[in-house]
Amino acid sequence: MPDPLAVEIDYSGRLLFQGPAANMGMVIADPTAFYRLIENTEEEAPDTKAGEKLRYVRLVARQSQQYGEVVKAAAERVSTQANYPDDNPLAQQLKVVARLIAGGLKTRMYMVQLGGFDTHDAQVEDADHTTGEHADLLRLMDTAVSSFMNDLRYQGVSDRVMGMTFSEFGRRIVSNASLGTDHGASAPMFIFGDQVEAGVLGSNPQLDEQMSYVDNLPYEHDFRSVYSSIMEQWLCVPSDEIPGILTSSHPAVPISPDAACTPTWVRSRNQHAGMQYINISPNPVHEGGRVLFLSTGEPLAVKLVDYRGSVLRELVRGTFARGTQDTWLDMSGLPSGSYLLVFESGRIRQSRVVVKI
Numbered sequence: 001m002p003d004p005l006a007v008e009i010d011y012s013g014r015l016l017f018q019g020p021a022a023n024m025g026m027v028i029a030d031p032t033a034f035y036r037l038i039e040n041t042e043e044e045a046p047d048t049k050a051g052e053k054l055r056y057v058r059l060v061a062r063q064s065q066q067y068g069e070v071v072k073a074a075a076e077r078v079s080t081q082a083n084y085p086d087d088n089p090l091a092q093q094l095k096v097v098a099r100l101i102a103g104g105l106k107t108r109m110y111m112v113q114l115g116g117f118d119t120h121d122a123q124v125e126d127a128d129h130t131t132g133e134h135a136d137l138l139r140l141m142d143t144a145v146s147s148f149m150n151d152l153r154y155q156g157v158s159d160r161v162m163g164m165t166f167s168e169f170g171r172r173i174v175s176n177a178s179l180g181t182d183h184g185a186s187a188p189m190f191i192f193g194d195q196v197e198a199g200v201l202g203s204n205p206q207l208d209e210q211m212s213y214v215d216n217l218p219y220e221h222d223f224r225s226v227y228s229s230i231m232e233q234w235l236c237v238p239s240d241e242i243p244g245i246l247t248s249s250h251p252a253v254p255i256s257p258d259a260a261c262t263p264t265w266v267r268s269r270n271q272h273a274g275m276q277y278i279n280i281s282p283n284p285v286h287e288g289g290r291v292l293f294l295s296t297g298e299p300l301a302v303k304l305v306d307y308r309g310s311v312l313r314e315l316v317r318g319t320f321a322r323g324t325q326d327t328w329l330d331m332s333g334l335p336s337g338s339y340l341l342v343f344e345s346g347r348i349r350q351s352r353v354v355v356k357i
Helices: 031-039 049-064 068-076 089-102 133-155 223-233 239-246 265-270
Strands: 006-009 025-028 109-111 278-281 288-295 300-305 311-318 323-330 337-345 348-356
Touching: 006 089, 025 031, 031 068, 031 089, 068 089, 089 109, 089 133, 223 239, 278 337, 278 348, 288 300, 288 337, 311 323
Parallel strands: 006 025, 006 109
Antiparallel strands: 278 288, 288 323, 300 311, 300 337, 337 348
């Protein structure tokens, strides 16, 4: 995978991009961390023993970031951008995304975030329900998305980008006693981009005066229908594969029905990314364990190495029939600690941590 499959601007990798064998996304803590990465700068460490260790930890962190140079190269191709508000955290995240897209990074999915929507109180002002915390948040989102789209048009790549909002919770219909609303089952989703079919999809709900703060608004469109439609109409996923991805079928909604869906080399090259090629059981081990490895029919090798990179055992080397194969890892005579079980076959390289106790 020459470019990261996904880029997430957050302080930890979420389960959203967790694949069956490894995390499928690159995590950039925040816009400040992004600029430190591409400018090779970092905060000054104190001239103490602790500072020396901190500098070493930072060095290892830089070396372990596989995509650091790829991201830096893409960012350096963009010298100017449209204006973004400095006091808008979402806008600053989207500024990073626009720069990487315009710089040619072939990542298909980016995730940014804007918190604060868990408005159990102070969602609106008592004197004017069109003002308050929720209105301020929507204003931040509106300004950020507008700045993002203006920049994409300035860079000449707006026709290649689609954005979607989502949340892990909705809101109830009626406010509680604190001028807020509690968690609910339904929520709006915004889809934006030059290739999006504009308009409002869905009808206004009919509200009963007898409804209370415990009542939920029934959803009109399952969010999986939105995901399914974006995958097929924008990300070029074959329609017959989508039920297997979402575990069920969902009716399509017209998000971008007329967009030219042209699969890129990224999909064909990475469609098997995240497959588990090697595993061991049990783990941790005492004297040894059964190693399962997946053969593609190409020459492969399975090795046990220590954290200095020295090969301690070569378990198998050669060509095997396609499918899952197995062998035995003998760890007798090795001291307790952590090791790496490494699978190599052509361009595929995958490792598993093995702990001996």
